[in-house]
Amino acid sequence: MNTVLFCVFATFIVGLYGDVHHLEKDPNDSDHPGYCNSSHTGLLKHGETKTLPWCIKAECHSDGSIDLIGCGVTSIATPRGNKKCEPIKDSKKPYPDCCDDCIVDEY
Template sequence: MKFLLFACAFLTVLSAVYGAVAIQLADPDHPGHCYSDEFGQMNYGDEKTLENCVRAFCSDDGTISLASCGLIAAPCGSIPGDLSKPYPDCCHKAKSCE
Protein backbone atom coordinates (compact mmCIF):
# COMPACT_ATOMS: atom_id res chain seq x y z
CA MET A 1 0.00 0.00 0.00
CA LYS A 2 2.84 2.40 0.83
CA PHE A 3 4.35 1.75 -2.60
CA LEU A 4 1.03 2.62 -4.28
CA LEU A 5 0.83 5.91 -2.35
CA PHE A 6 4.45 6.70 -3.21
CA ALA A 7 3.82 5.90 -6.90
CA CYS A 8 0.73 8.15 -6.95
CA ALA A 9 2.62 11.01 -5.32
CA PHE A 10 5.61 10.59 -7.65
CA LEU A 11 3.47 10.47 -10.78
CA THR A 12 1.46 13.48 -9.63
CA VAL A 13 4.62 15.55 -9.16
CA LEU A 14 6.07 14.28 -12.43
CA SER A 15 2.90 15.08 -14.37
CA ALA A 16 2.67 18.55 -12.82
CA VAL A 17 6.16 19.58 -13.93
CA TYR A 18 6.27 17.95 -17.35
CA GLY A 19 5.64 20.69 -19.89
CA ALA A 20 6.88 21.94 -23.21
CA VAL A 21 9.45 24.70 -23.71
CA ALA A 22 10.47 26.36 -26.98
CA ILE A 23 12.74 29.23 -27.98
CA GLN A 24 12.03 31.65 -30.80
CA LEU A 25 15.19 33.32 -32.05
CA ALA A 26 15.56 37.09 -32.17
CA ASP A 27 14.12 38.78 -35.28
CA PRO A 28 16.91 40.84 -36.91
CA ASP A 29 14.28 43.03 -38.62
CA HIS A 30 13.03 44.22 -35.20
CA PRO A 31 16.11 45.20 -33.12
CA GLY A 32 15.73 46.49 -29.56
CA HIS A 33 12.85 44.23 -28.54
CA CYS A 34 11.29 40.84 -29.15
CA TYR A 35 8.94 40.31 -32.06
CA SER A 36 6.76 37.50 -33.32
CA ASP A 37 4.24 37.47 -36.16
CA GLU A 38 1.95 35.49 -33.85
CA PHE A 39 1.72 37.95 -30.95
CA GLY A 40 3.52 41.13 -31.98
CA GLN A 41 6.14 43.23 -30.22
CA MET A 42 7.30 42.69 -26.64
CA ASN A 43 9.76 44.74 -24.59
CA TYR A 44 12.69 43.07 -22.86
CA GLY A 45 11.49 41.42 -19.65
CA ASP A 46 7.83 41.38 -20.73
CA GLU A 47 5.77 38.26 -20.15
CA LYS A 48 2.45 37.39 -21.78
CA THR A 49 0.01 34.53 -21.34
CA LEU A 50 -1.16 33.45 -24.77
CA GLU A 51 -4.13 31.34 -25.82
CA ASN A 52 -4.20 27.78 -24.54
CA CYS A 53 -2.17 28.67 -21.45
CA VAL A 54 1.20 29.32 -23.08
CA ARG A 55 3.63 31.79 -21.48
CA ALA A 56 5.86 33.96 -23.69
CA PHE A 57 8.85 35.72 -22.10
CA CYS A 58 11.04 38.28 -23.90
CA SER A 59 14.74 37.95 -23.05
CA ASP A 60 17.32 40.76 -23.22
CA ASP A 61 18.86 39.19 -26.33
CA GLY A 62 15.58 39.38 -28.27
CA THR A 63 14.70 35.71 -27.99
CA ILE A 64 11.26 34.65 -26.83
CA SER A 65 10.91 31.62 -24.60
CA LEU A 66 7.58 29.82 -24.72
CA ALA A 67 6.36 27.46 -22.00
CA SER A 68 3.20 25.38 -21.88
CA CYS A 69 1.63 23.15 -19.28
CA GLY A 70 2.17 19.94 -21.15
CA LEU A 71 -0.07 16.94 -20.71
CA ILE A 72 -1.21 15.65 -17.37
CA ALA A 73 -1.38 11.89 -16.99
CA ALA A 74 -2.13 11.76 -13.29
CA PRO A 75 -3.23 8.40 -11.89
CA CYS A 76 -6.40 9.88 -10.37
CA GLY A 77 -7.25 12.27 -13.20
CA SER A 78 -6.96 16.00 -13.51
CA ILE A 79 -8.89 19.18 -12.81
CA PRO A 80 -9.33 21.41 -15.89
CA GLY A 81 -7.37 24.65 -15.85
CA ASP A 82 -8.98 28.09 -15.86
CA LEU A 83 -7.93 29.76 -19.13
CA SER A 84 -8.96 33.18 -17.78
CA LYS A 85 -5.95 33.03 -15.40
CA PRO A 86 -2.29 33.71 -16.30
CA TYR A 87 0.30 30.95 -16.74
CA PRO A 88 0.84 28.67 -14.79
CA ASP A 89 -2.45 29.12 -12.89
CA CYS A 90 -4.35 28.29 -16.10
CA CYS A 91 -2.79 24.79 -16.29
CA HIS A 92 -4.65 21.58 -15.49
CA LYS A 93 -4.01 20.33 -11.97
CA ALA A 94 -3.60 16.73 -10.85
CA LYS A 95 -6.41 15.36 -8.67
CA SER A 96 -5.51 13.96 -5.29
CA CYS A 97 -5.92 10.19 -4.97
CA GLU A 98 -7.36 10.54 -1.46
Protein backbone atom coordinates (compact mmCIF):
# COMPACT_ATOMS: atom_id res chain seq x y z
CA MET A 1 0.00 0.00 0.00
CA ASN A 2 2.80 2.44 0.86
CA THR A 3 4.46 1.74 -2.49
CA VAL A 4 1.23 2.53 -4.34
CA LEU A 5 0.79 5.80 -2.44
CA PHE A 6 4.41 6.77 -3.13
CA CYS A 7 3.99 6.07 -6.87
CA VAL A 8 0.79 8.11 -7.06
CA PHE A 9 2.41 10.96 -5.12
CA ALA A 10 5.56 10.87 -7.29
CA THR A 11 3.44 10.88 -10.47
CA PHE A 12 1.46 13.83 -9.15
CA ILE A 13 4.59 15.85 -8.36
CA VAL A 14 6.20 15.12 -11.73
CA GLY A 15 3.00 16.08 -13.53
CA LEU A 16 2.40 19.14 -11.41
CA TYR A 17 5.80 20.69 -11.90
CA GLY A 18 6.82 18.99 -15.14
CA ASP A 19 5.44 21.47 -17.68
CA VAL A 20 8.57 23.28 -18.96
CA HIS A 21 9.12 25.06 -22.28
CA HIS A 22 12.51 26.39 -23.34
CA LEU A 23 12.77 29.53 -25.50
CA GLU A 24 16.13 29.94 -27.22
CA LYS A 25 17.66 33.42 -27.44
CA ASP A 26 16.42 35.35 -30.45
CA PRO A 27 19.49 35.59 -32.72
CA ASN A 28 18.13 38.85 -34.20
CA ASP A 29 17.96 40.58 -30.78
CA SER A 30 21.36 42.23 -30.26
CA ASP A 31 19.91 45.40 -28.72
CA HIS A 32 19.61 43.99 -25.17
CA PRO A 33 22.93 42.57 -23.88
CA GLY A 34 22.58 41.12 -20.37
CA TYR A 35 18.86 40.51 -20.87
CA CYS A 36 16.47 37.89 -22.16
CA ASN A 37 13.77 39.20 -24.46
CA SER A 38 10.54 37.56 -25.55
CA SER A 39 7.08 38.70 -26.59
CA HIS A 40 5.79 36.44 -23.78
CA THR A 41 7.95 37.90 -21.00
CA GLY A 42 9.29 41.25 -22.14
CA LEU A 43 12.82 42.11 -20.95
CA LEU A 44 14.27 40.09 -18.07
CA LYS A 45 17.78 40.51 -16.61
CA HIS A 46 20.03 37.47 -16.67
CA GLY A 47 19.17 35.43 -13.56
CA GLU A 48 15.80 37.13 -13.09
CA THR A 49 12.56 35.19 -12.62
CA LYS A 50 8.98 36.44 -12.66
CA THR A 51 5.49 35.00 -12.56
CA LEU A 52 3.48 35.52 -15.73
CA PRO A 53 -0.31 35.32 -16.11
CA TRP A 54 -1.80 31.80 -15.88
CA CYS A 55 0.74 30.88 -13.18
CA ILE A 56 3.79 30.50 -15.40
CA LYS A 57 7.28 31.14 -14.06
CA ALA A 58 9.78 32.67 -16.51
CA GLU A 59 13.50 32.15 -15.79
CA CYS A 60 16.11 34.14 -17.73
CA HIS A 61 19.46 32.38 -18.27
CA SER A 62 22.86 33.96 -18.92
CA ASP A 63 22.84 32.66 -22.52
CA GLY A 64 19.71 34.73 -23.23
CA SER A 65 17.34 31.74 -23.23
CA ILE A 66 14.17 31.58 -21.14
CA ASP A 67 12.49 28.64 -19.41
CA LEU A 68 8.71 28.88 -18.99
CA ILE A 69 7.53 26.60 -16.17
CA GLY A 70 3.83 25.92 -15.61
CA CYS A 71 1.81 23.94 -13.12
CA GLY A 72 1.18 21.02 -15.47
CA VAL A 73 -1.58 18.43 -15.51
CA THR A 74 -1.44 14.77 -14.56
CA SER A 75 -3.60 11.67 -14.73
CA ILE A 76 -3.98 9.29 -11.81
CA ALA A 77 -5.09 5.67 -12.10
CA THR A 78 -7.46 4.79 -9.23
CA PRO A 79 -9.51 1.68 -8.44
CA ARG A 80 -12.54 3.52 -9.88
CA GLY A 81 -10.79 4.44 -13.15
CA ASN A 82 -8.53 7.20 -14.42
CA LYS A 83 -8.91 10.65 -12.98
CA LYS A 84 -7.53 13.93 -14.27
CA CYS A 85 -5.86 16.22 -11.75
CA GLU A 86 -5.60 19.84 -12.85
CA PRO A 87 -4.09 22.42 -10.46
CA ILE A 88 -6.17 25.38 -9.37
CA LYS A 89 -4.41 28.55 -10.46
CA ASP A 90 -4.61 31.65 -8.24
CA SER A 91 -3.00 34.32 -10.43
CA LYS A 92 -2.69 36.68 -7.45
CA LYS A 93 0.05 34.49 -5.93
CA PRO A 94 3.62 34.05 -7.21
CA TYR A 95 4.72 30.74 -8.76
CA PRO A 96 4.53 27.99 -7.45
CA ASP A 97 2.04 29.12 -4.78
CA CYS A 98 -0.47 29.87 -7.55
CA CYS A 99 -0.70 26.14 -8.36
CA ASP A 100 -0.54 24.48 -4.93
CA ASP A 101 -4.03 23.03 -4.76
CA CYS A 102 -5.56 20.37 -6.95
CA ILE A 103 -9.06 19.14 -7.77
CA VAL A 104 -9.49 15.58 -9.03
CA ASP A 105 -12.26 15.26 -11.65
CA GLU A 106 -13.29 12.14 -13.49
CA TYR A 107 -12.69 12.16 -17.25
